[in-house]
Amino acid sequence: MEWTTATGDWVGRWVFLRALAAVYLVAFLVAVNQVRPLLGERGLLPVSRFVGAVPFRRSPSLFHRWSSDRALVGASWVGVVVSAALLVGAADVAPAPVGMALWLVPWVLYLSLVNVGQRWYAFGWETLLCEAGFLAVFLGPADVAPPVVVLVLLRWLLFRVELGAGLIKLRGDPCWRDLTCLRYHHETQPLPGPLSWWFHHLPPRLHQVEVAANHGAQLVLPFLLFAPQPVAAVAALLMAVTQGWLVLSGNFSWLNVLTIALCLPVMGPLLAPLLPLGPPDPLPATPPWHQVAVWVLLAVVGLLSIRPARNLVARRQRMNTSYDPLRLVNSYGAFGSITRVRHEVVVEGTIDDDLATATWREYAFKGKPGDPSRRPRQVAPYHLRLDWLMWFAALSPGRREPWFRPFVEALLRGDRAVLGLLDGDPFAGERPTWVRARVEEYRFTTREERRATGDWWVRRPVGDHLPPVRLHATASPSDERPRRT
Template identity: 50%
Template sequence: MEWTAWLDAPEYEFARQVLQRGVATLYFVAFLSSLNQFPALLGERGLLPVPDFLAGSNRLRRPTLFSWRYSDRLLRAVCWGGMAIAASLVFGLPQLGPPWVPLLAFLALWLLYMSIVNVGQTFYGFGWEMLLLEAGFTVAFLGSDQTPPPRTILILLAWLVFRLEFGAGMIKIRGGREWRDLTALYYHHETQPMPGPLSRQAHLLPKAWHRMEVLGNHFAQLVVPFFLFAPQPLASVAAGIIVFTQLWLVASGNFAWLNWMAILLAFAAVSDPVAHAVIPAIPLDWHSEAWGAGAPAGVGSQAPVAWLVVLLFGTVLLLVLSYRPIENLLSHYQLMNAAFNRWQLVNAYGAFGTVTKQRIEIAVEGTLAAEPDDTAEWREYGFRGKPGDVRRVPRQWAPYHLRLDWLMWFLPLRTVHERWFYAFLAKLLEADRPTLRLLRMDPFDGERPRWVRVRSYLYRFSTRAEFRETGQRWIRIPLHESIPPLSLPPDD
């Protein structure tokens, strides 16, 4: 079938290898994160128990394996199964077989993780959850080592990068004034949800540098994405710019797998000749003998006919579903991180339309005293990722996702009076071991406190002079008591 010859993109084998193995790696991290945190947050005895959620009237709006039954044991089985499948893809084992083998492997990852996300409630309400789902579904159609990379799927992956980058750029232009007057980075490194070890150094850079950062961001998100669809080597250059800017975000913050996914997806636009020119160790021939890349031009695709039918089905499906995201990008009322169908495919993305100007941190304290008066000794709980100890260097966690710490950042922006947070305080009063394992430090070493309270602080990075004088990386100022002392009701 000569008309199918254009479907083959033999010059993008390196891109396929990076996309399949990289996306599978992020699925492994996502399942590992859920294995370690989901039972304490959402399990049978979690802060927002899934069985209670499933008993609600709106529980079946989105598909999940847990709609029939949830148990922590089943959740762990799903996580372990997902990690095993993801690991096999990282090592390239399914890719050695026919193209339907990696297809089924990625679709299994998509379905298993979607089952978790769709019962994850507020702890899974992040844009990178749907990004991982969409990426996994799309990458599933890249085939195996026995077939050439499919051009239509590579274009659709570039379209995903375009929506991710251009959507974020438009959200910023339509959002806070700080993005238009180039002052957003005066604040962002300090007030972002979870700073990394280099965030303070980035914040202390000159304001002229921060203005250049914003200009570079606008260029990378509003101009560069269009060149992903240009002829080579322009498309590869555009991908390289996106990779570079995303690596800066990786170095200066902790955004789970968002930035890593953008880096991986950008490789959909990198051709083998360009990759070989940059890194000569990358071969140019790859699997040419296996799938007949050296066949004469005009003889049609070298992939099996049945596989071509599957490819065309996946291509048409994703193209049809692209209507709503295109409409959203053109709208003055652009939605950010929105899914337009129950399968979370071809979504709208974007982040930080406005930048928080001050950092308010929620501190949780407990005491063993019988009465929470002025004589009580209050001890503060330590979190793994969110700022607390003013001398502690922020850790690098991405692409691993600390869900409790991220939700703690949202509390002062919304309200501390959220149901899950009061459930969290009750678990601390019970000295619940699964909950305490989510923390970096329990000041009571497993003993039950008599009282807990919540206080708010204003945090800012210390200047270089302040750090030399005090050794503190953060300066914090007490604001108020957000929740007065609470205790468990007395036993009958």
């Protein structure tokens, strides 16, 4: 078979849709495991309270009508099942309207979670998944040609993701301009990975090369996405390589994986000769009703793109912002400023009554740094939402985070669902009498310290984040509230 541009587009669509379905699958598995303790009826930020205060028109979601634990977990499981079906190609063997409906299901479900997810879902990769997922609805099944308009809109999305991230850095921290940010970033990023220690200890000159390559990928290559093939494909390939570098250097949930997925439709001409795939011959065009839907989509995205496009050239660029409640066209960007010193909130409890002689035990988290001897873990593309927000809590007083006090209260209650978010229970099911939070400064060990101690981190106490608190017993356990000593 002769590999034409149309063949490349077909292969690019095929691979992209499988990659997107895989990301959806991970996202819904995260929800299955975490939605009840984070957003459930007794969760840290209950959905029921949120929908009681925010009208549907501002944050449309199925959970305005159904917000019970059963509804949240059930919808997440539906998302898992449908995503798995899409991953194995169910939409390609179904009639076109049914295939579109299948892709619409995870978009509706995930948008519903994001729109009531509050701080737990306030990340750029959430809106990126919503936006990419909506465009996927219109790509059509495998037995028709991919709509060129939708392929262009996917490039427009990738363009905004990369250029937005590049511009926010260029306008932000001076270390991006003098090429020194990566002397700090690998150590102070939210969740370092198993290779982050090695990346941190690369020579300073190589760190400068990393930053310069990042600028090239995010400030130059996006404009080549709209060049003729194979130039666009090569540009997308180089973007995917830089995103792969980020996958190796840290845990950024599915942000990098999804960005790589967005590169795949552009890379179709390069992928086609490598994969044992081929479109039907001849490849028919989409039916008229589908073409009308695509042109309506173009009009809607074009209109909604005005504000995100203006944001790209604005002096005060906003990152990770949605301009419409359906999150159809958004702005992106991260790490405009870099933290130079890593602080961690260390949460501890004790079963002793007397604080003067209390023995404190530390709560270990699944991903965030804790025990200096524990090597940073690989968790991405899985997303540990509590661990991520603990990083933000260390940047500002914990009492300003609306979820932190409920988190401490849940530990004092011995809440099993919340304890399931942690890496074990230091009290083996027994309720602690007191819980406190301290701030400690972390840094990677030097090569010499690593050889001498085997540790990955060195930490030292900085101060209190939350003084010791205990539950104030009242008429019923549900009325218990933490109080300070």
